[in-house]
Amino acid sequence: MPNTTALSKALTDAVTKAGNLALDYFGKTIEIETKPDGSKVSQADYAVNNYLEQTLCPLDPAISWLSEESVPNNDRLDAKRVWIIDPIDGTSSFLDHKPDWTIVAALVENGHPILGVVYNPVHNELFQSQKGCGALLNGKPIKTSPTKHLKDAHIITSKSHFNRTFQDKTDQPSYKWRCSMAYRIALVAAGHVEATISLTPKNDWDIAAAHLILEEAGGKIGKPDGTPITYNNAELRHSGVVAATNTLYTSLIERTSVARPPQKNQTKGR
Numbered sequence: 001m002p003n004t005t006a007l008s009k010a011l012t013d014a015v016t017k018a019g020n021l022a023l024d025y026f027g028k029t030i031e032i033e034t035k036p037d038g039s040k041v042s043q044a045d046y047a048v049n050n051y052l053e054q055t056l057c058p059l060d061p062a063i064s065w066l067s068e069e070s071v072p073n074n075d076r077l078d079a080k081r082v083w084i085i086d087p088i089d090g091t092s093s094f095l096d097h098k099p100d101w102t103i104v105a106a107l108v109e110n111g112h113p114i115l116g117v118v119y120n121p122v123h124n125e126l127f128q129s130q131k132g133c134g135a136l137l138n139g140k141p142i143k144t145s146p147t148k149h150l151k152d153a154h155i156i157t158s159k160s161h162f163n164r165t166f167q168d169k170t171d172q173p174s175y176k177w178r179c180s181m182a183y184r185i186a187l188v189a190a191g192h193v194e195a196t197i198s199l200t201p202k203n204d205w206d207i208a209a210a211h212l213i214l215e216e217a218g219g220k221i222g223k224p225d226g227t228p229i230t231y232n233n234a235e236l237r238h239s240g241v242v243a244a245t246n247t248l249y250t251s252l253i254e255r256t257s258v259a260r261p262p263q264k265n266q267t268k269g270r
Contacts, residue, residue, distance in 0.1 A: 002059055004107075008115050008130045011105055014055040018048045019103045019121035022088060026122070027097050040091055045069050048087035048103060056083050056105075063107070066232065068205045081109045082232045086205035089118075090180030099123055104182040106209035111230040116209035118186045127186040127213050135217040137190050144219045144245040145191040153194035153248060156184045161199045164259040165252070185210035185243045189217035195244035195252055199224055199259060201237045210243070220249040224256035 002010065025044035032042045049069040057065055064079035066072075068086050076082045083105065088094050090101030099122035107115035114131040127142075129135040135142050147153050153173035155162070162175045173194070178184050184196035185207070208231050211221050221243040222228055229238055244252050 004114060004130065007059060007107060008128075010059055011056065011107065011115055012117055012126070012128055014052055015103050015105050015117040015119045016126065017055075018051050018087070019119045021051055022048050022094070022101075022103060023121050026094060032095065040095060041069060042088075042091065042095060044094065045087045045091060049085065052083075052085055052087065052105065056085075064232075066204065066236075068203065076232055077234060079232075081107060084108050084113075084204050084208045084231060086182065089182045089206060090178075093179040098179070100179045100183060102180045102183045102186075104180075104205065104209045106212065106231075108204075108208055108231045111232055113208045113212035113231065116212035118182045118210050118213060120180075120183055125186075127189065127210070129213040129216040131212060131216070133216070135189055135213045137186075142190045142217050144189060144214070144217050145194050146247075147194050147245065148247055150248055150251055156187065156193050156196040157198065161197050161259075164199060165197055165255045167259075171251075181206040181241065182210040185214050185221065185241070188219055188243050188245070189214040191217075194248055195242070197224075197240075197242050197252065197256060199240045199256065201239060202241050203238070204231045204236045207231075207238065207241060214243055218246055219244060220246050222249075222253065224253070224259065226253040226257060 030043050064076035064082040066076050066082050066084045086104040089104045094101040103119045105117050106113045116129050118127040150171040155173050155175045156178050157175050166172045187193050224240040242252050242256050
């Protein structure tokens with residue numbers, strides 16, 4: 001059975017190669033399907049998913065498998081460790097030939113991530129972390145932003161979620177949008193922005209890998225009401241995500257925990 005450090009190297013290598021595989025499809029006309037929930041999935045998602053499953057699962061048969069593009073396996077609930085994968089996070093950007101998509105993979109142990117990799121092949125940004133070993137971007141240590149005041153912060157979120165969170169206009173930061181949830185959290189970890197907010201449900205595979213990267217970089221993450229996030233439970237969906245620097249996290253939770261639902265004529269945020 002490989003130790004965690006060996007698994008970390010194998011995971012990083014696999015995700016990097018999976019990113020290169022995804023690039024073979026990027027910007028081209030490819031087959032697309034619509035899933036029951038209305039979201040899109042492409043042959044690129046399936047190709048990356050199959051590659052990662054065939055590469056990672058043989059490393060240790062005791063590690064279970066959970067992926068957005070695989071048939072759910074309830075045996076994972078009895079497993080101590082599970083791979084949690086999003087073959088392409090930000091599929092809509094991928095299909096629109098935009099660069100903000102990532103390959104996302106985590107190793108979760110007893111509900112908590114111990115390895116995490118988020119790779120943006122277009123920007124050549126490889127975020128990675130091992131529990132207790134800090135966070136890296138392209139092999140160099142990263143830390144969250146030292147910004148102390150919310151009014152000086154930059155947040156990645158949708159317009160509707162920004163308006164719901166900052167209704168009183170007090171200490172209002174600036175905001176912008178990126179598609180991939182994992183990428184957004186990783187950018188917080190790297191200090192490029194101070195926070196990201198989503199007030200709509202997210203799944204394990206959207207969050208787990210970047211969760212560890214952010215915590216190892218000095219940040220905090222939770223649900224909009226401040227509830228901690230754990231993984232590989234029977235319910236895979238979480239009510240939303242607030243990921244931020246340690247300094248700003250509490251003030252954001254104070255706002256998101258009371259954010260009003262969107263109005264009927266309001267554009268749905270992500």
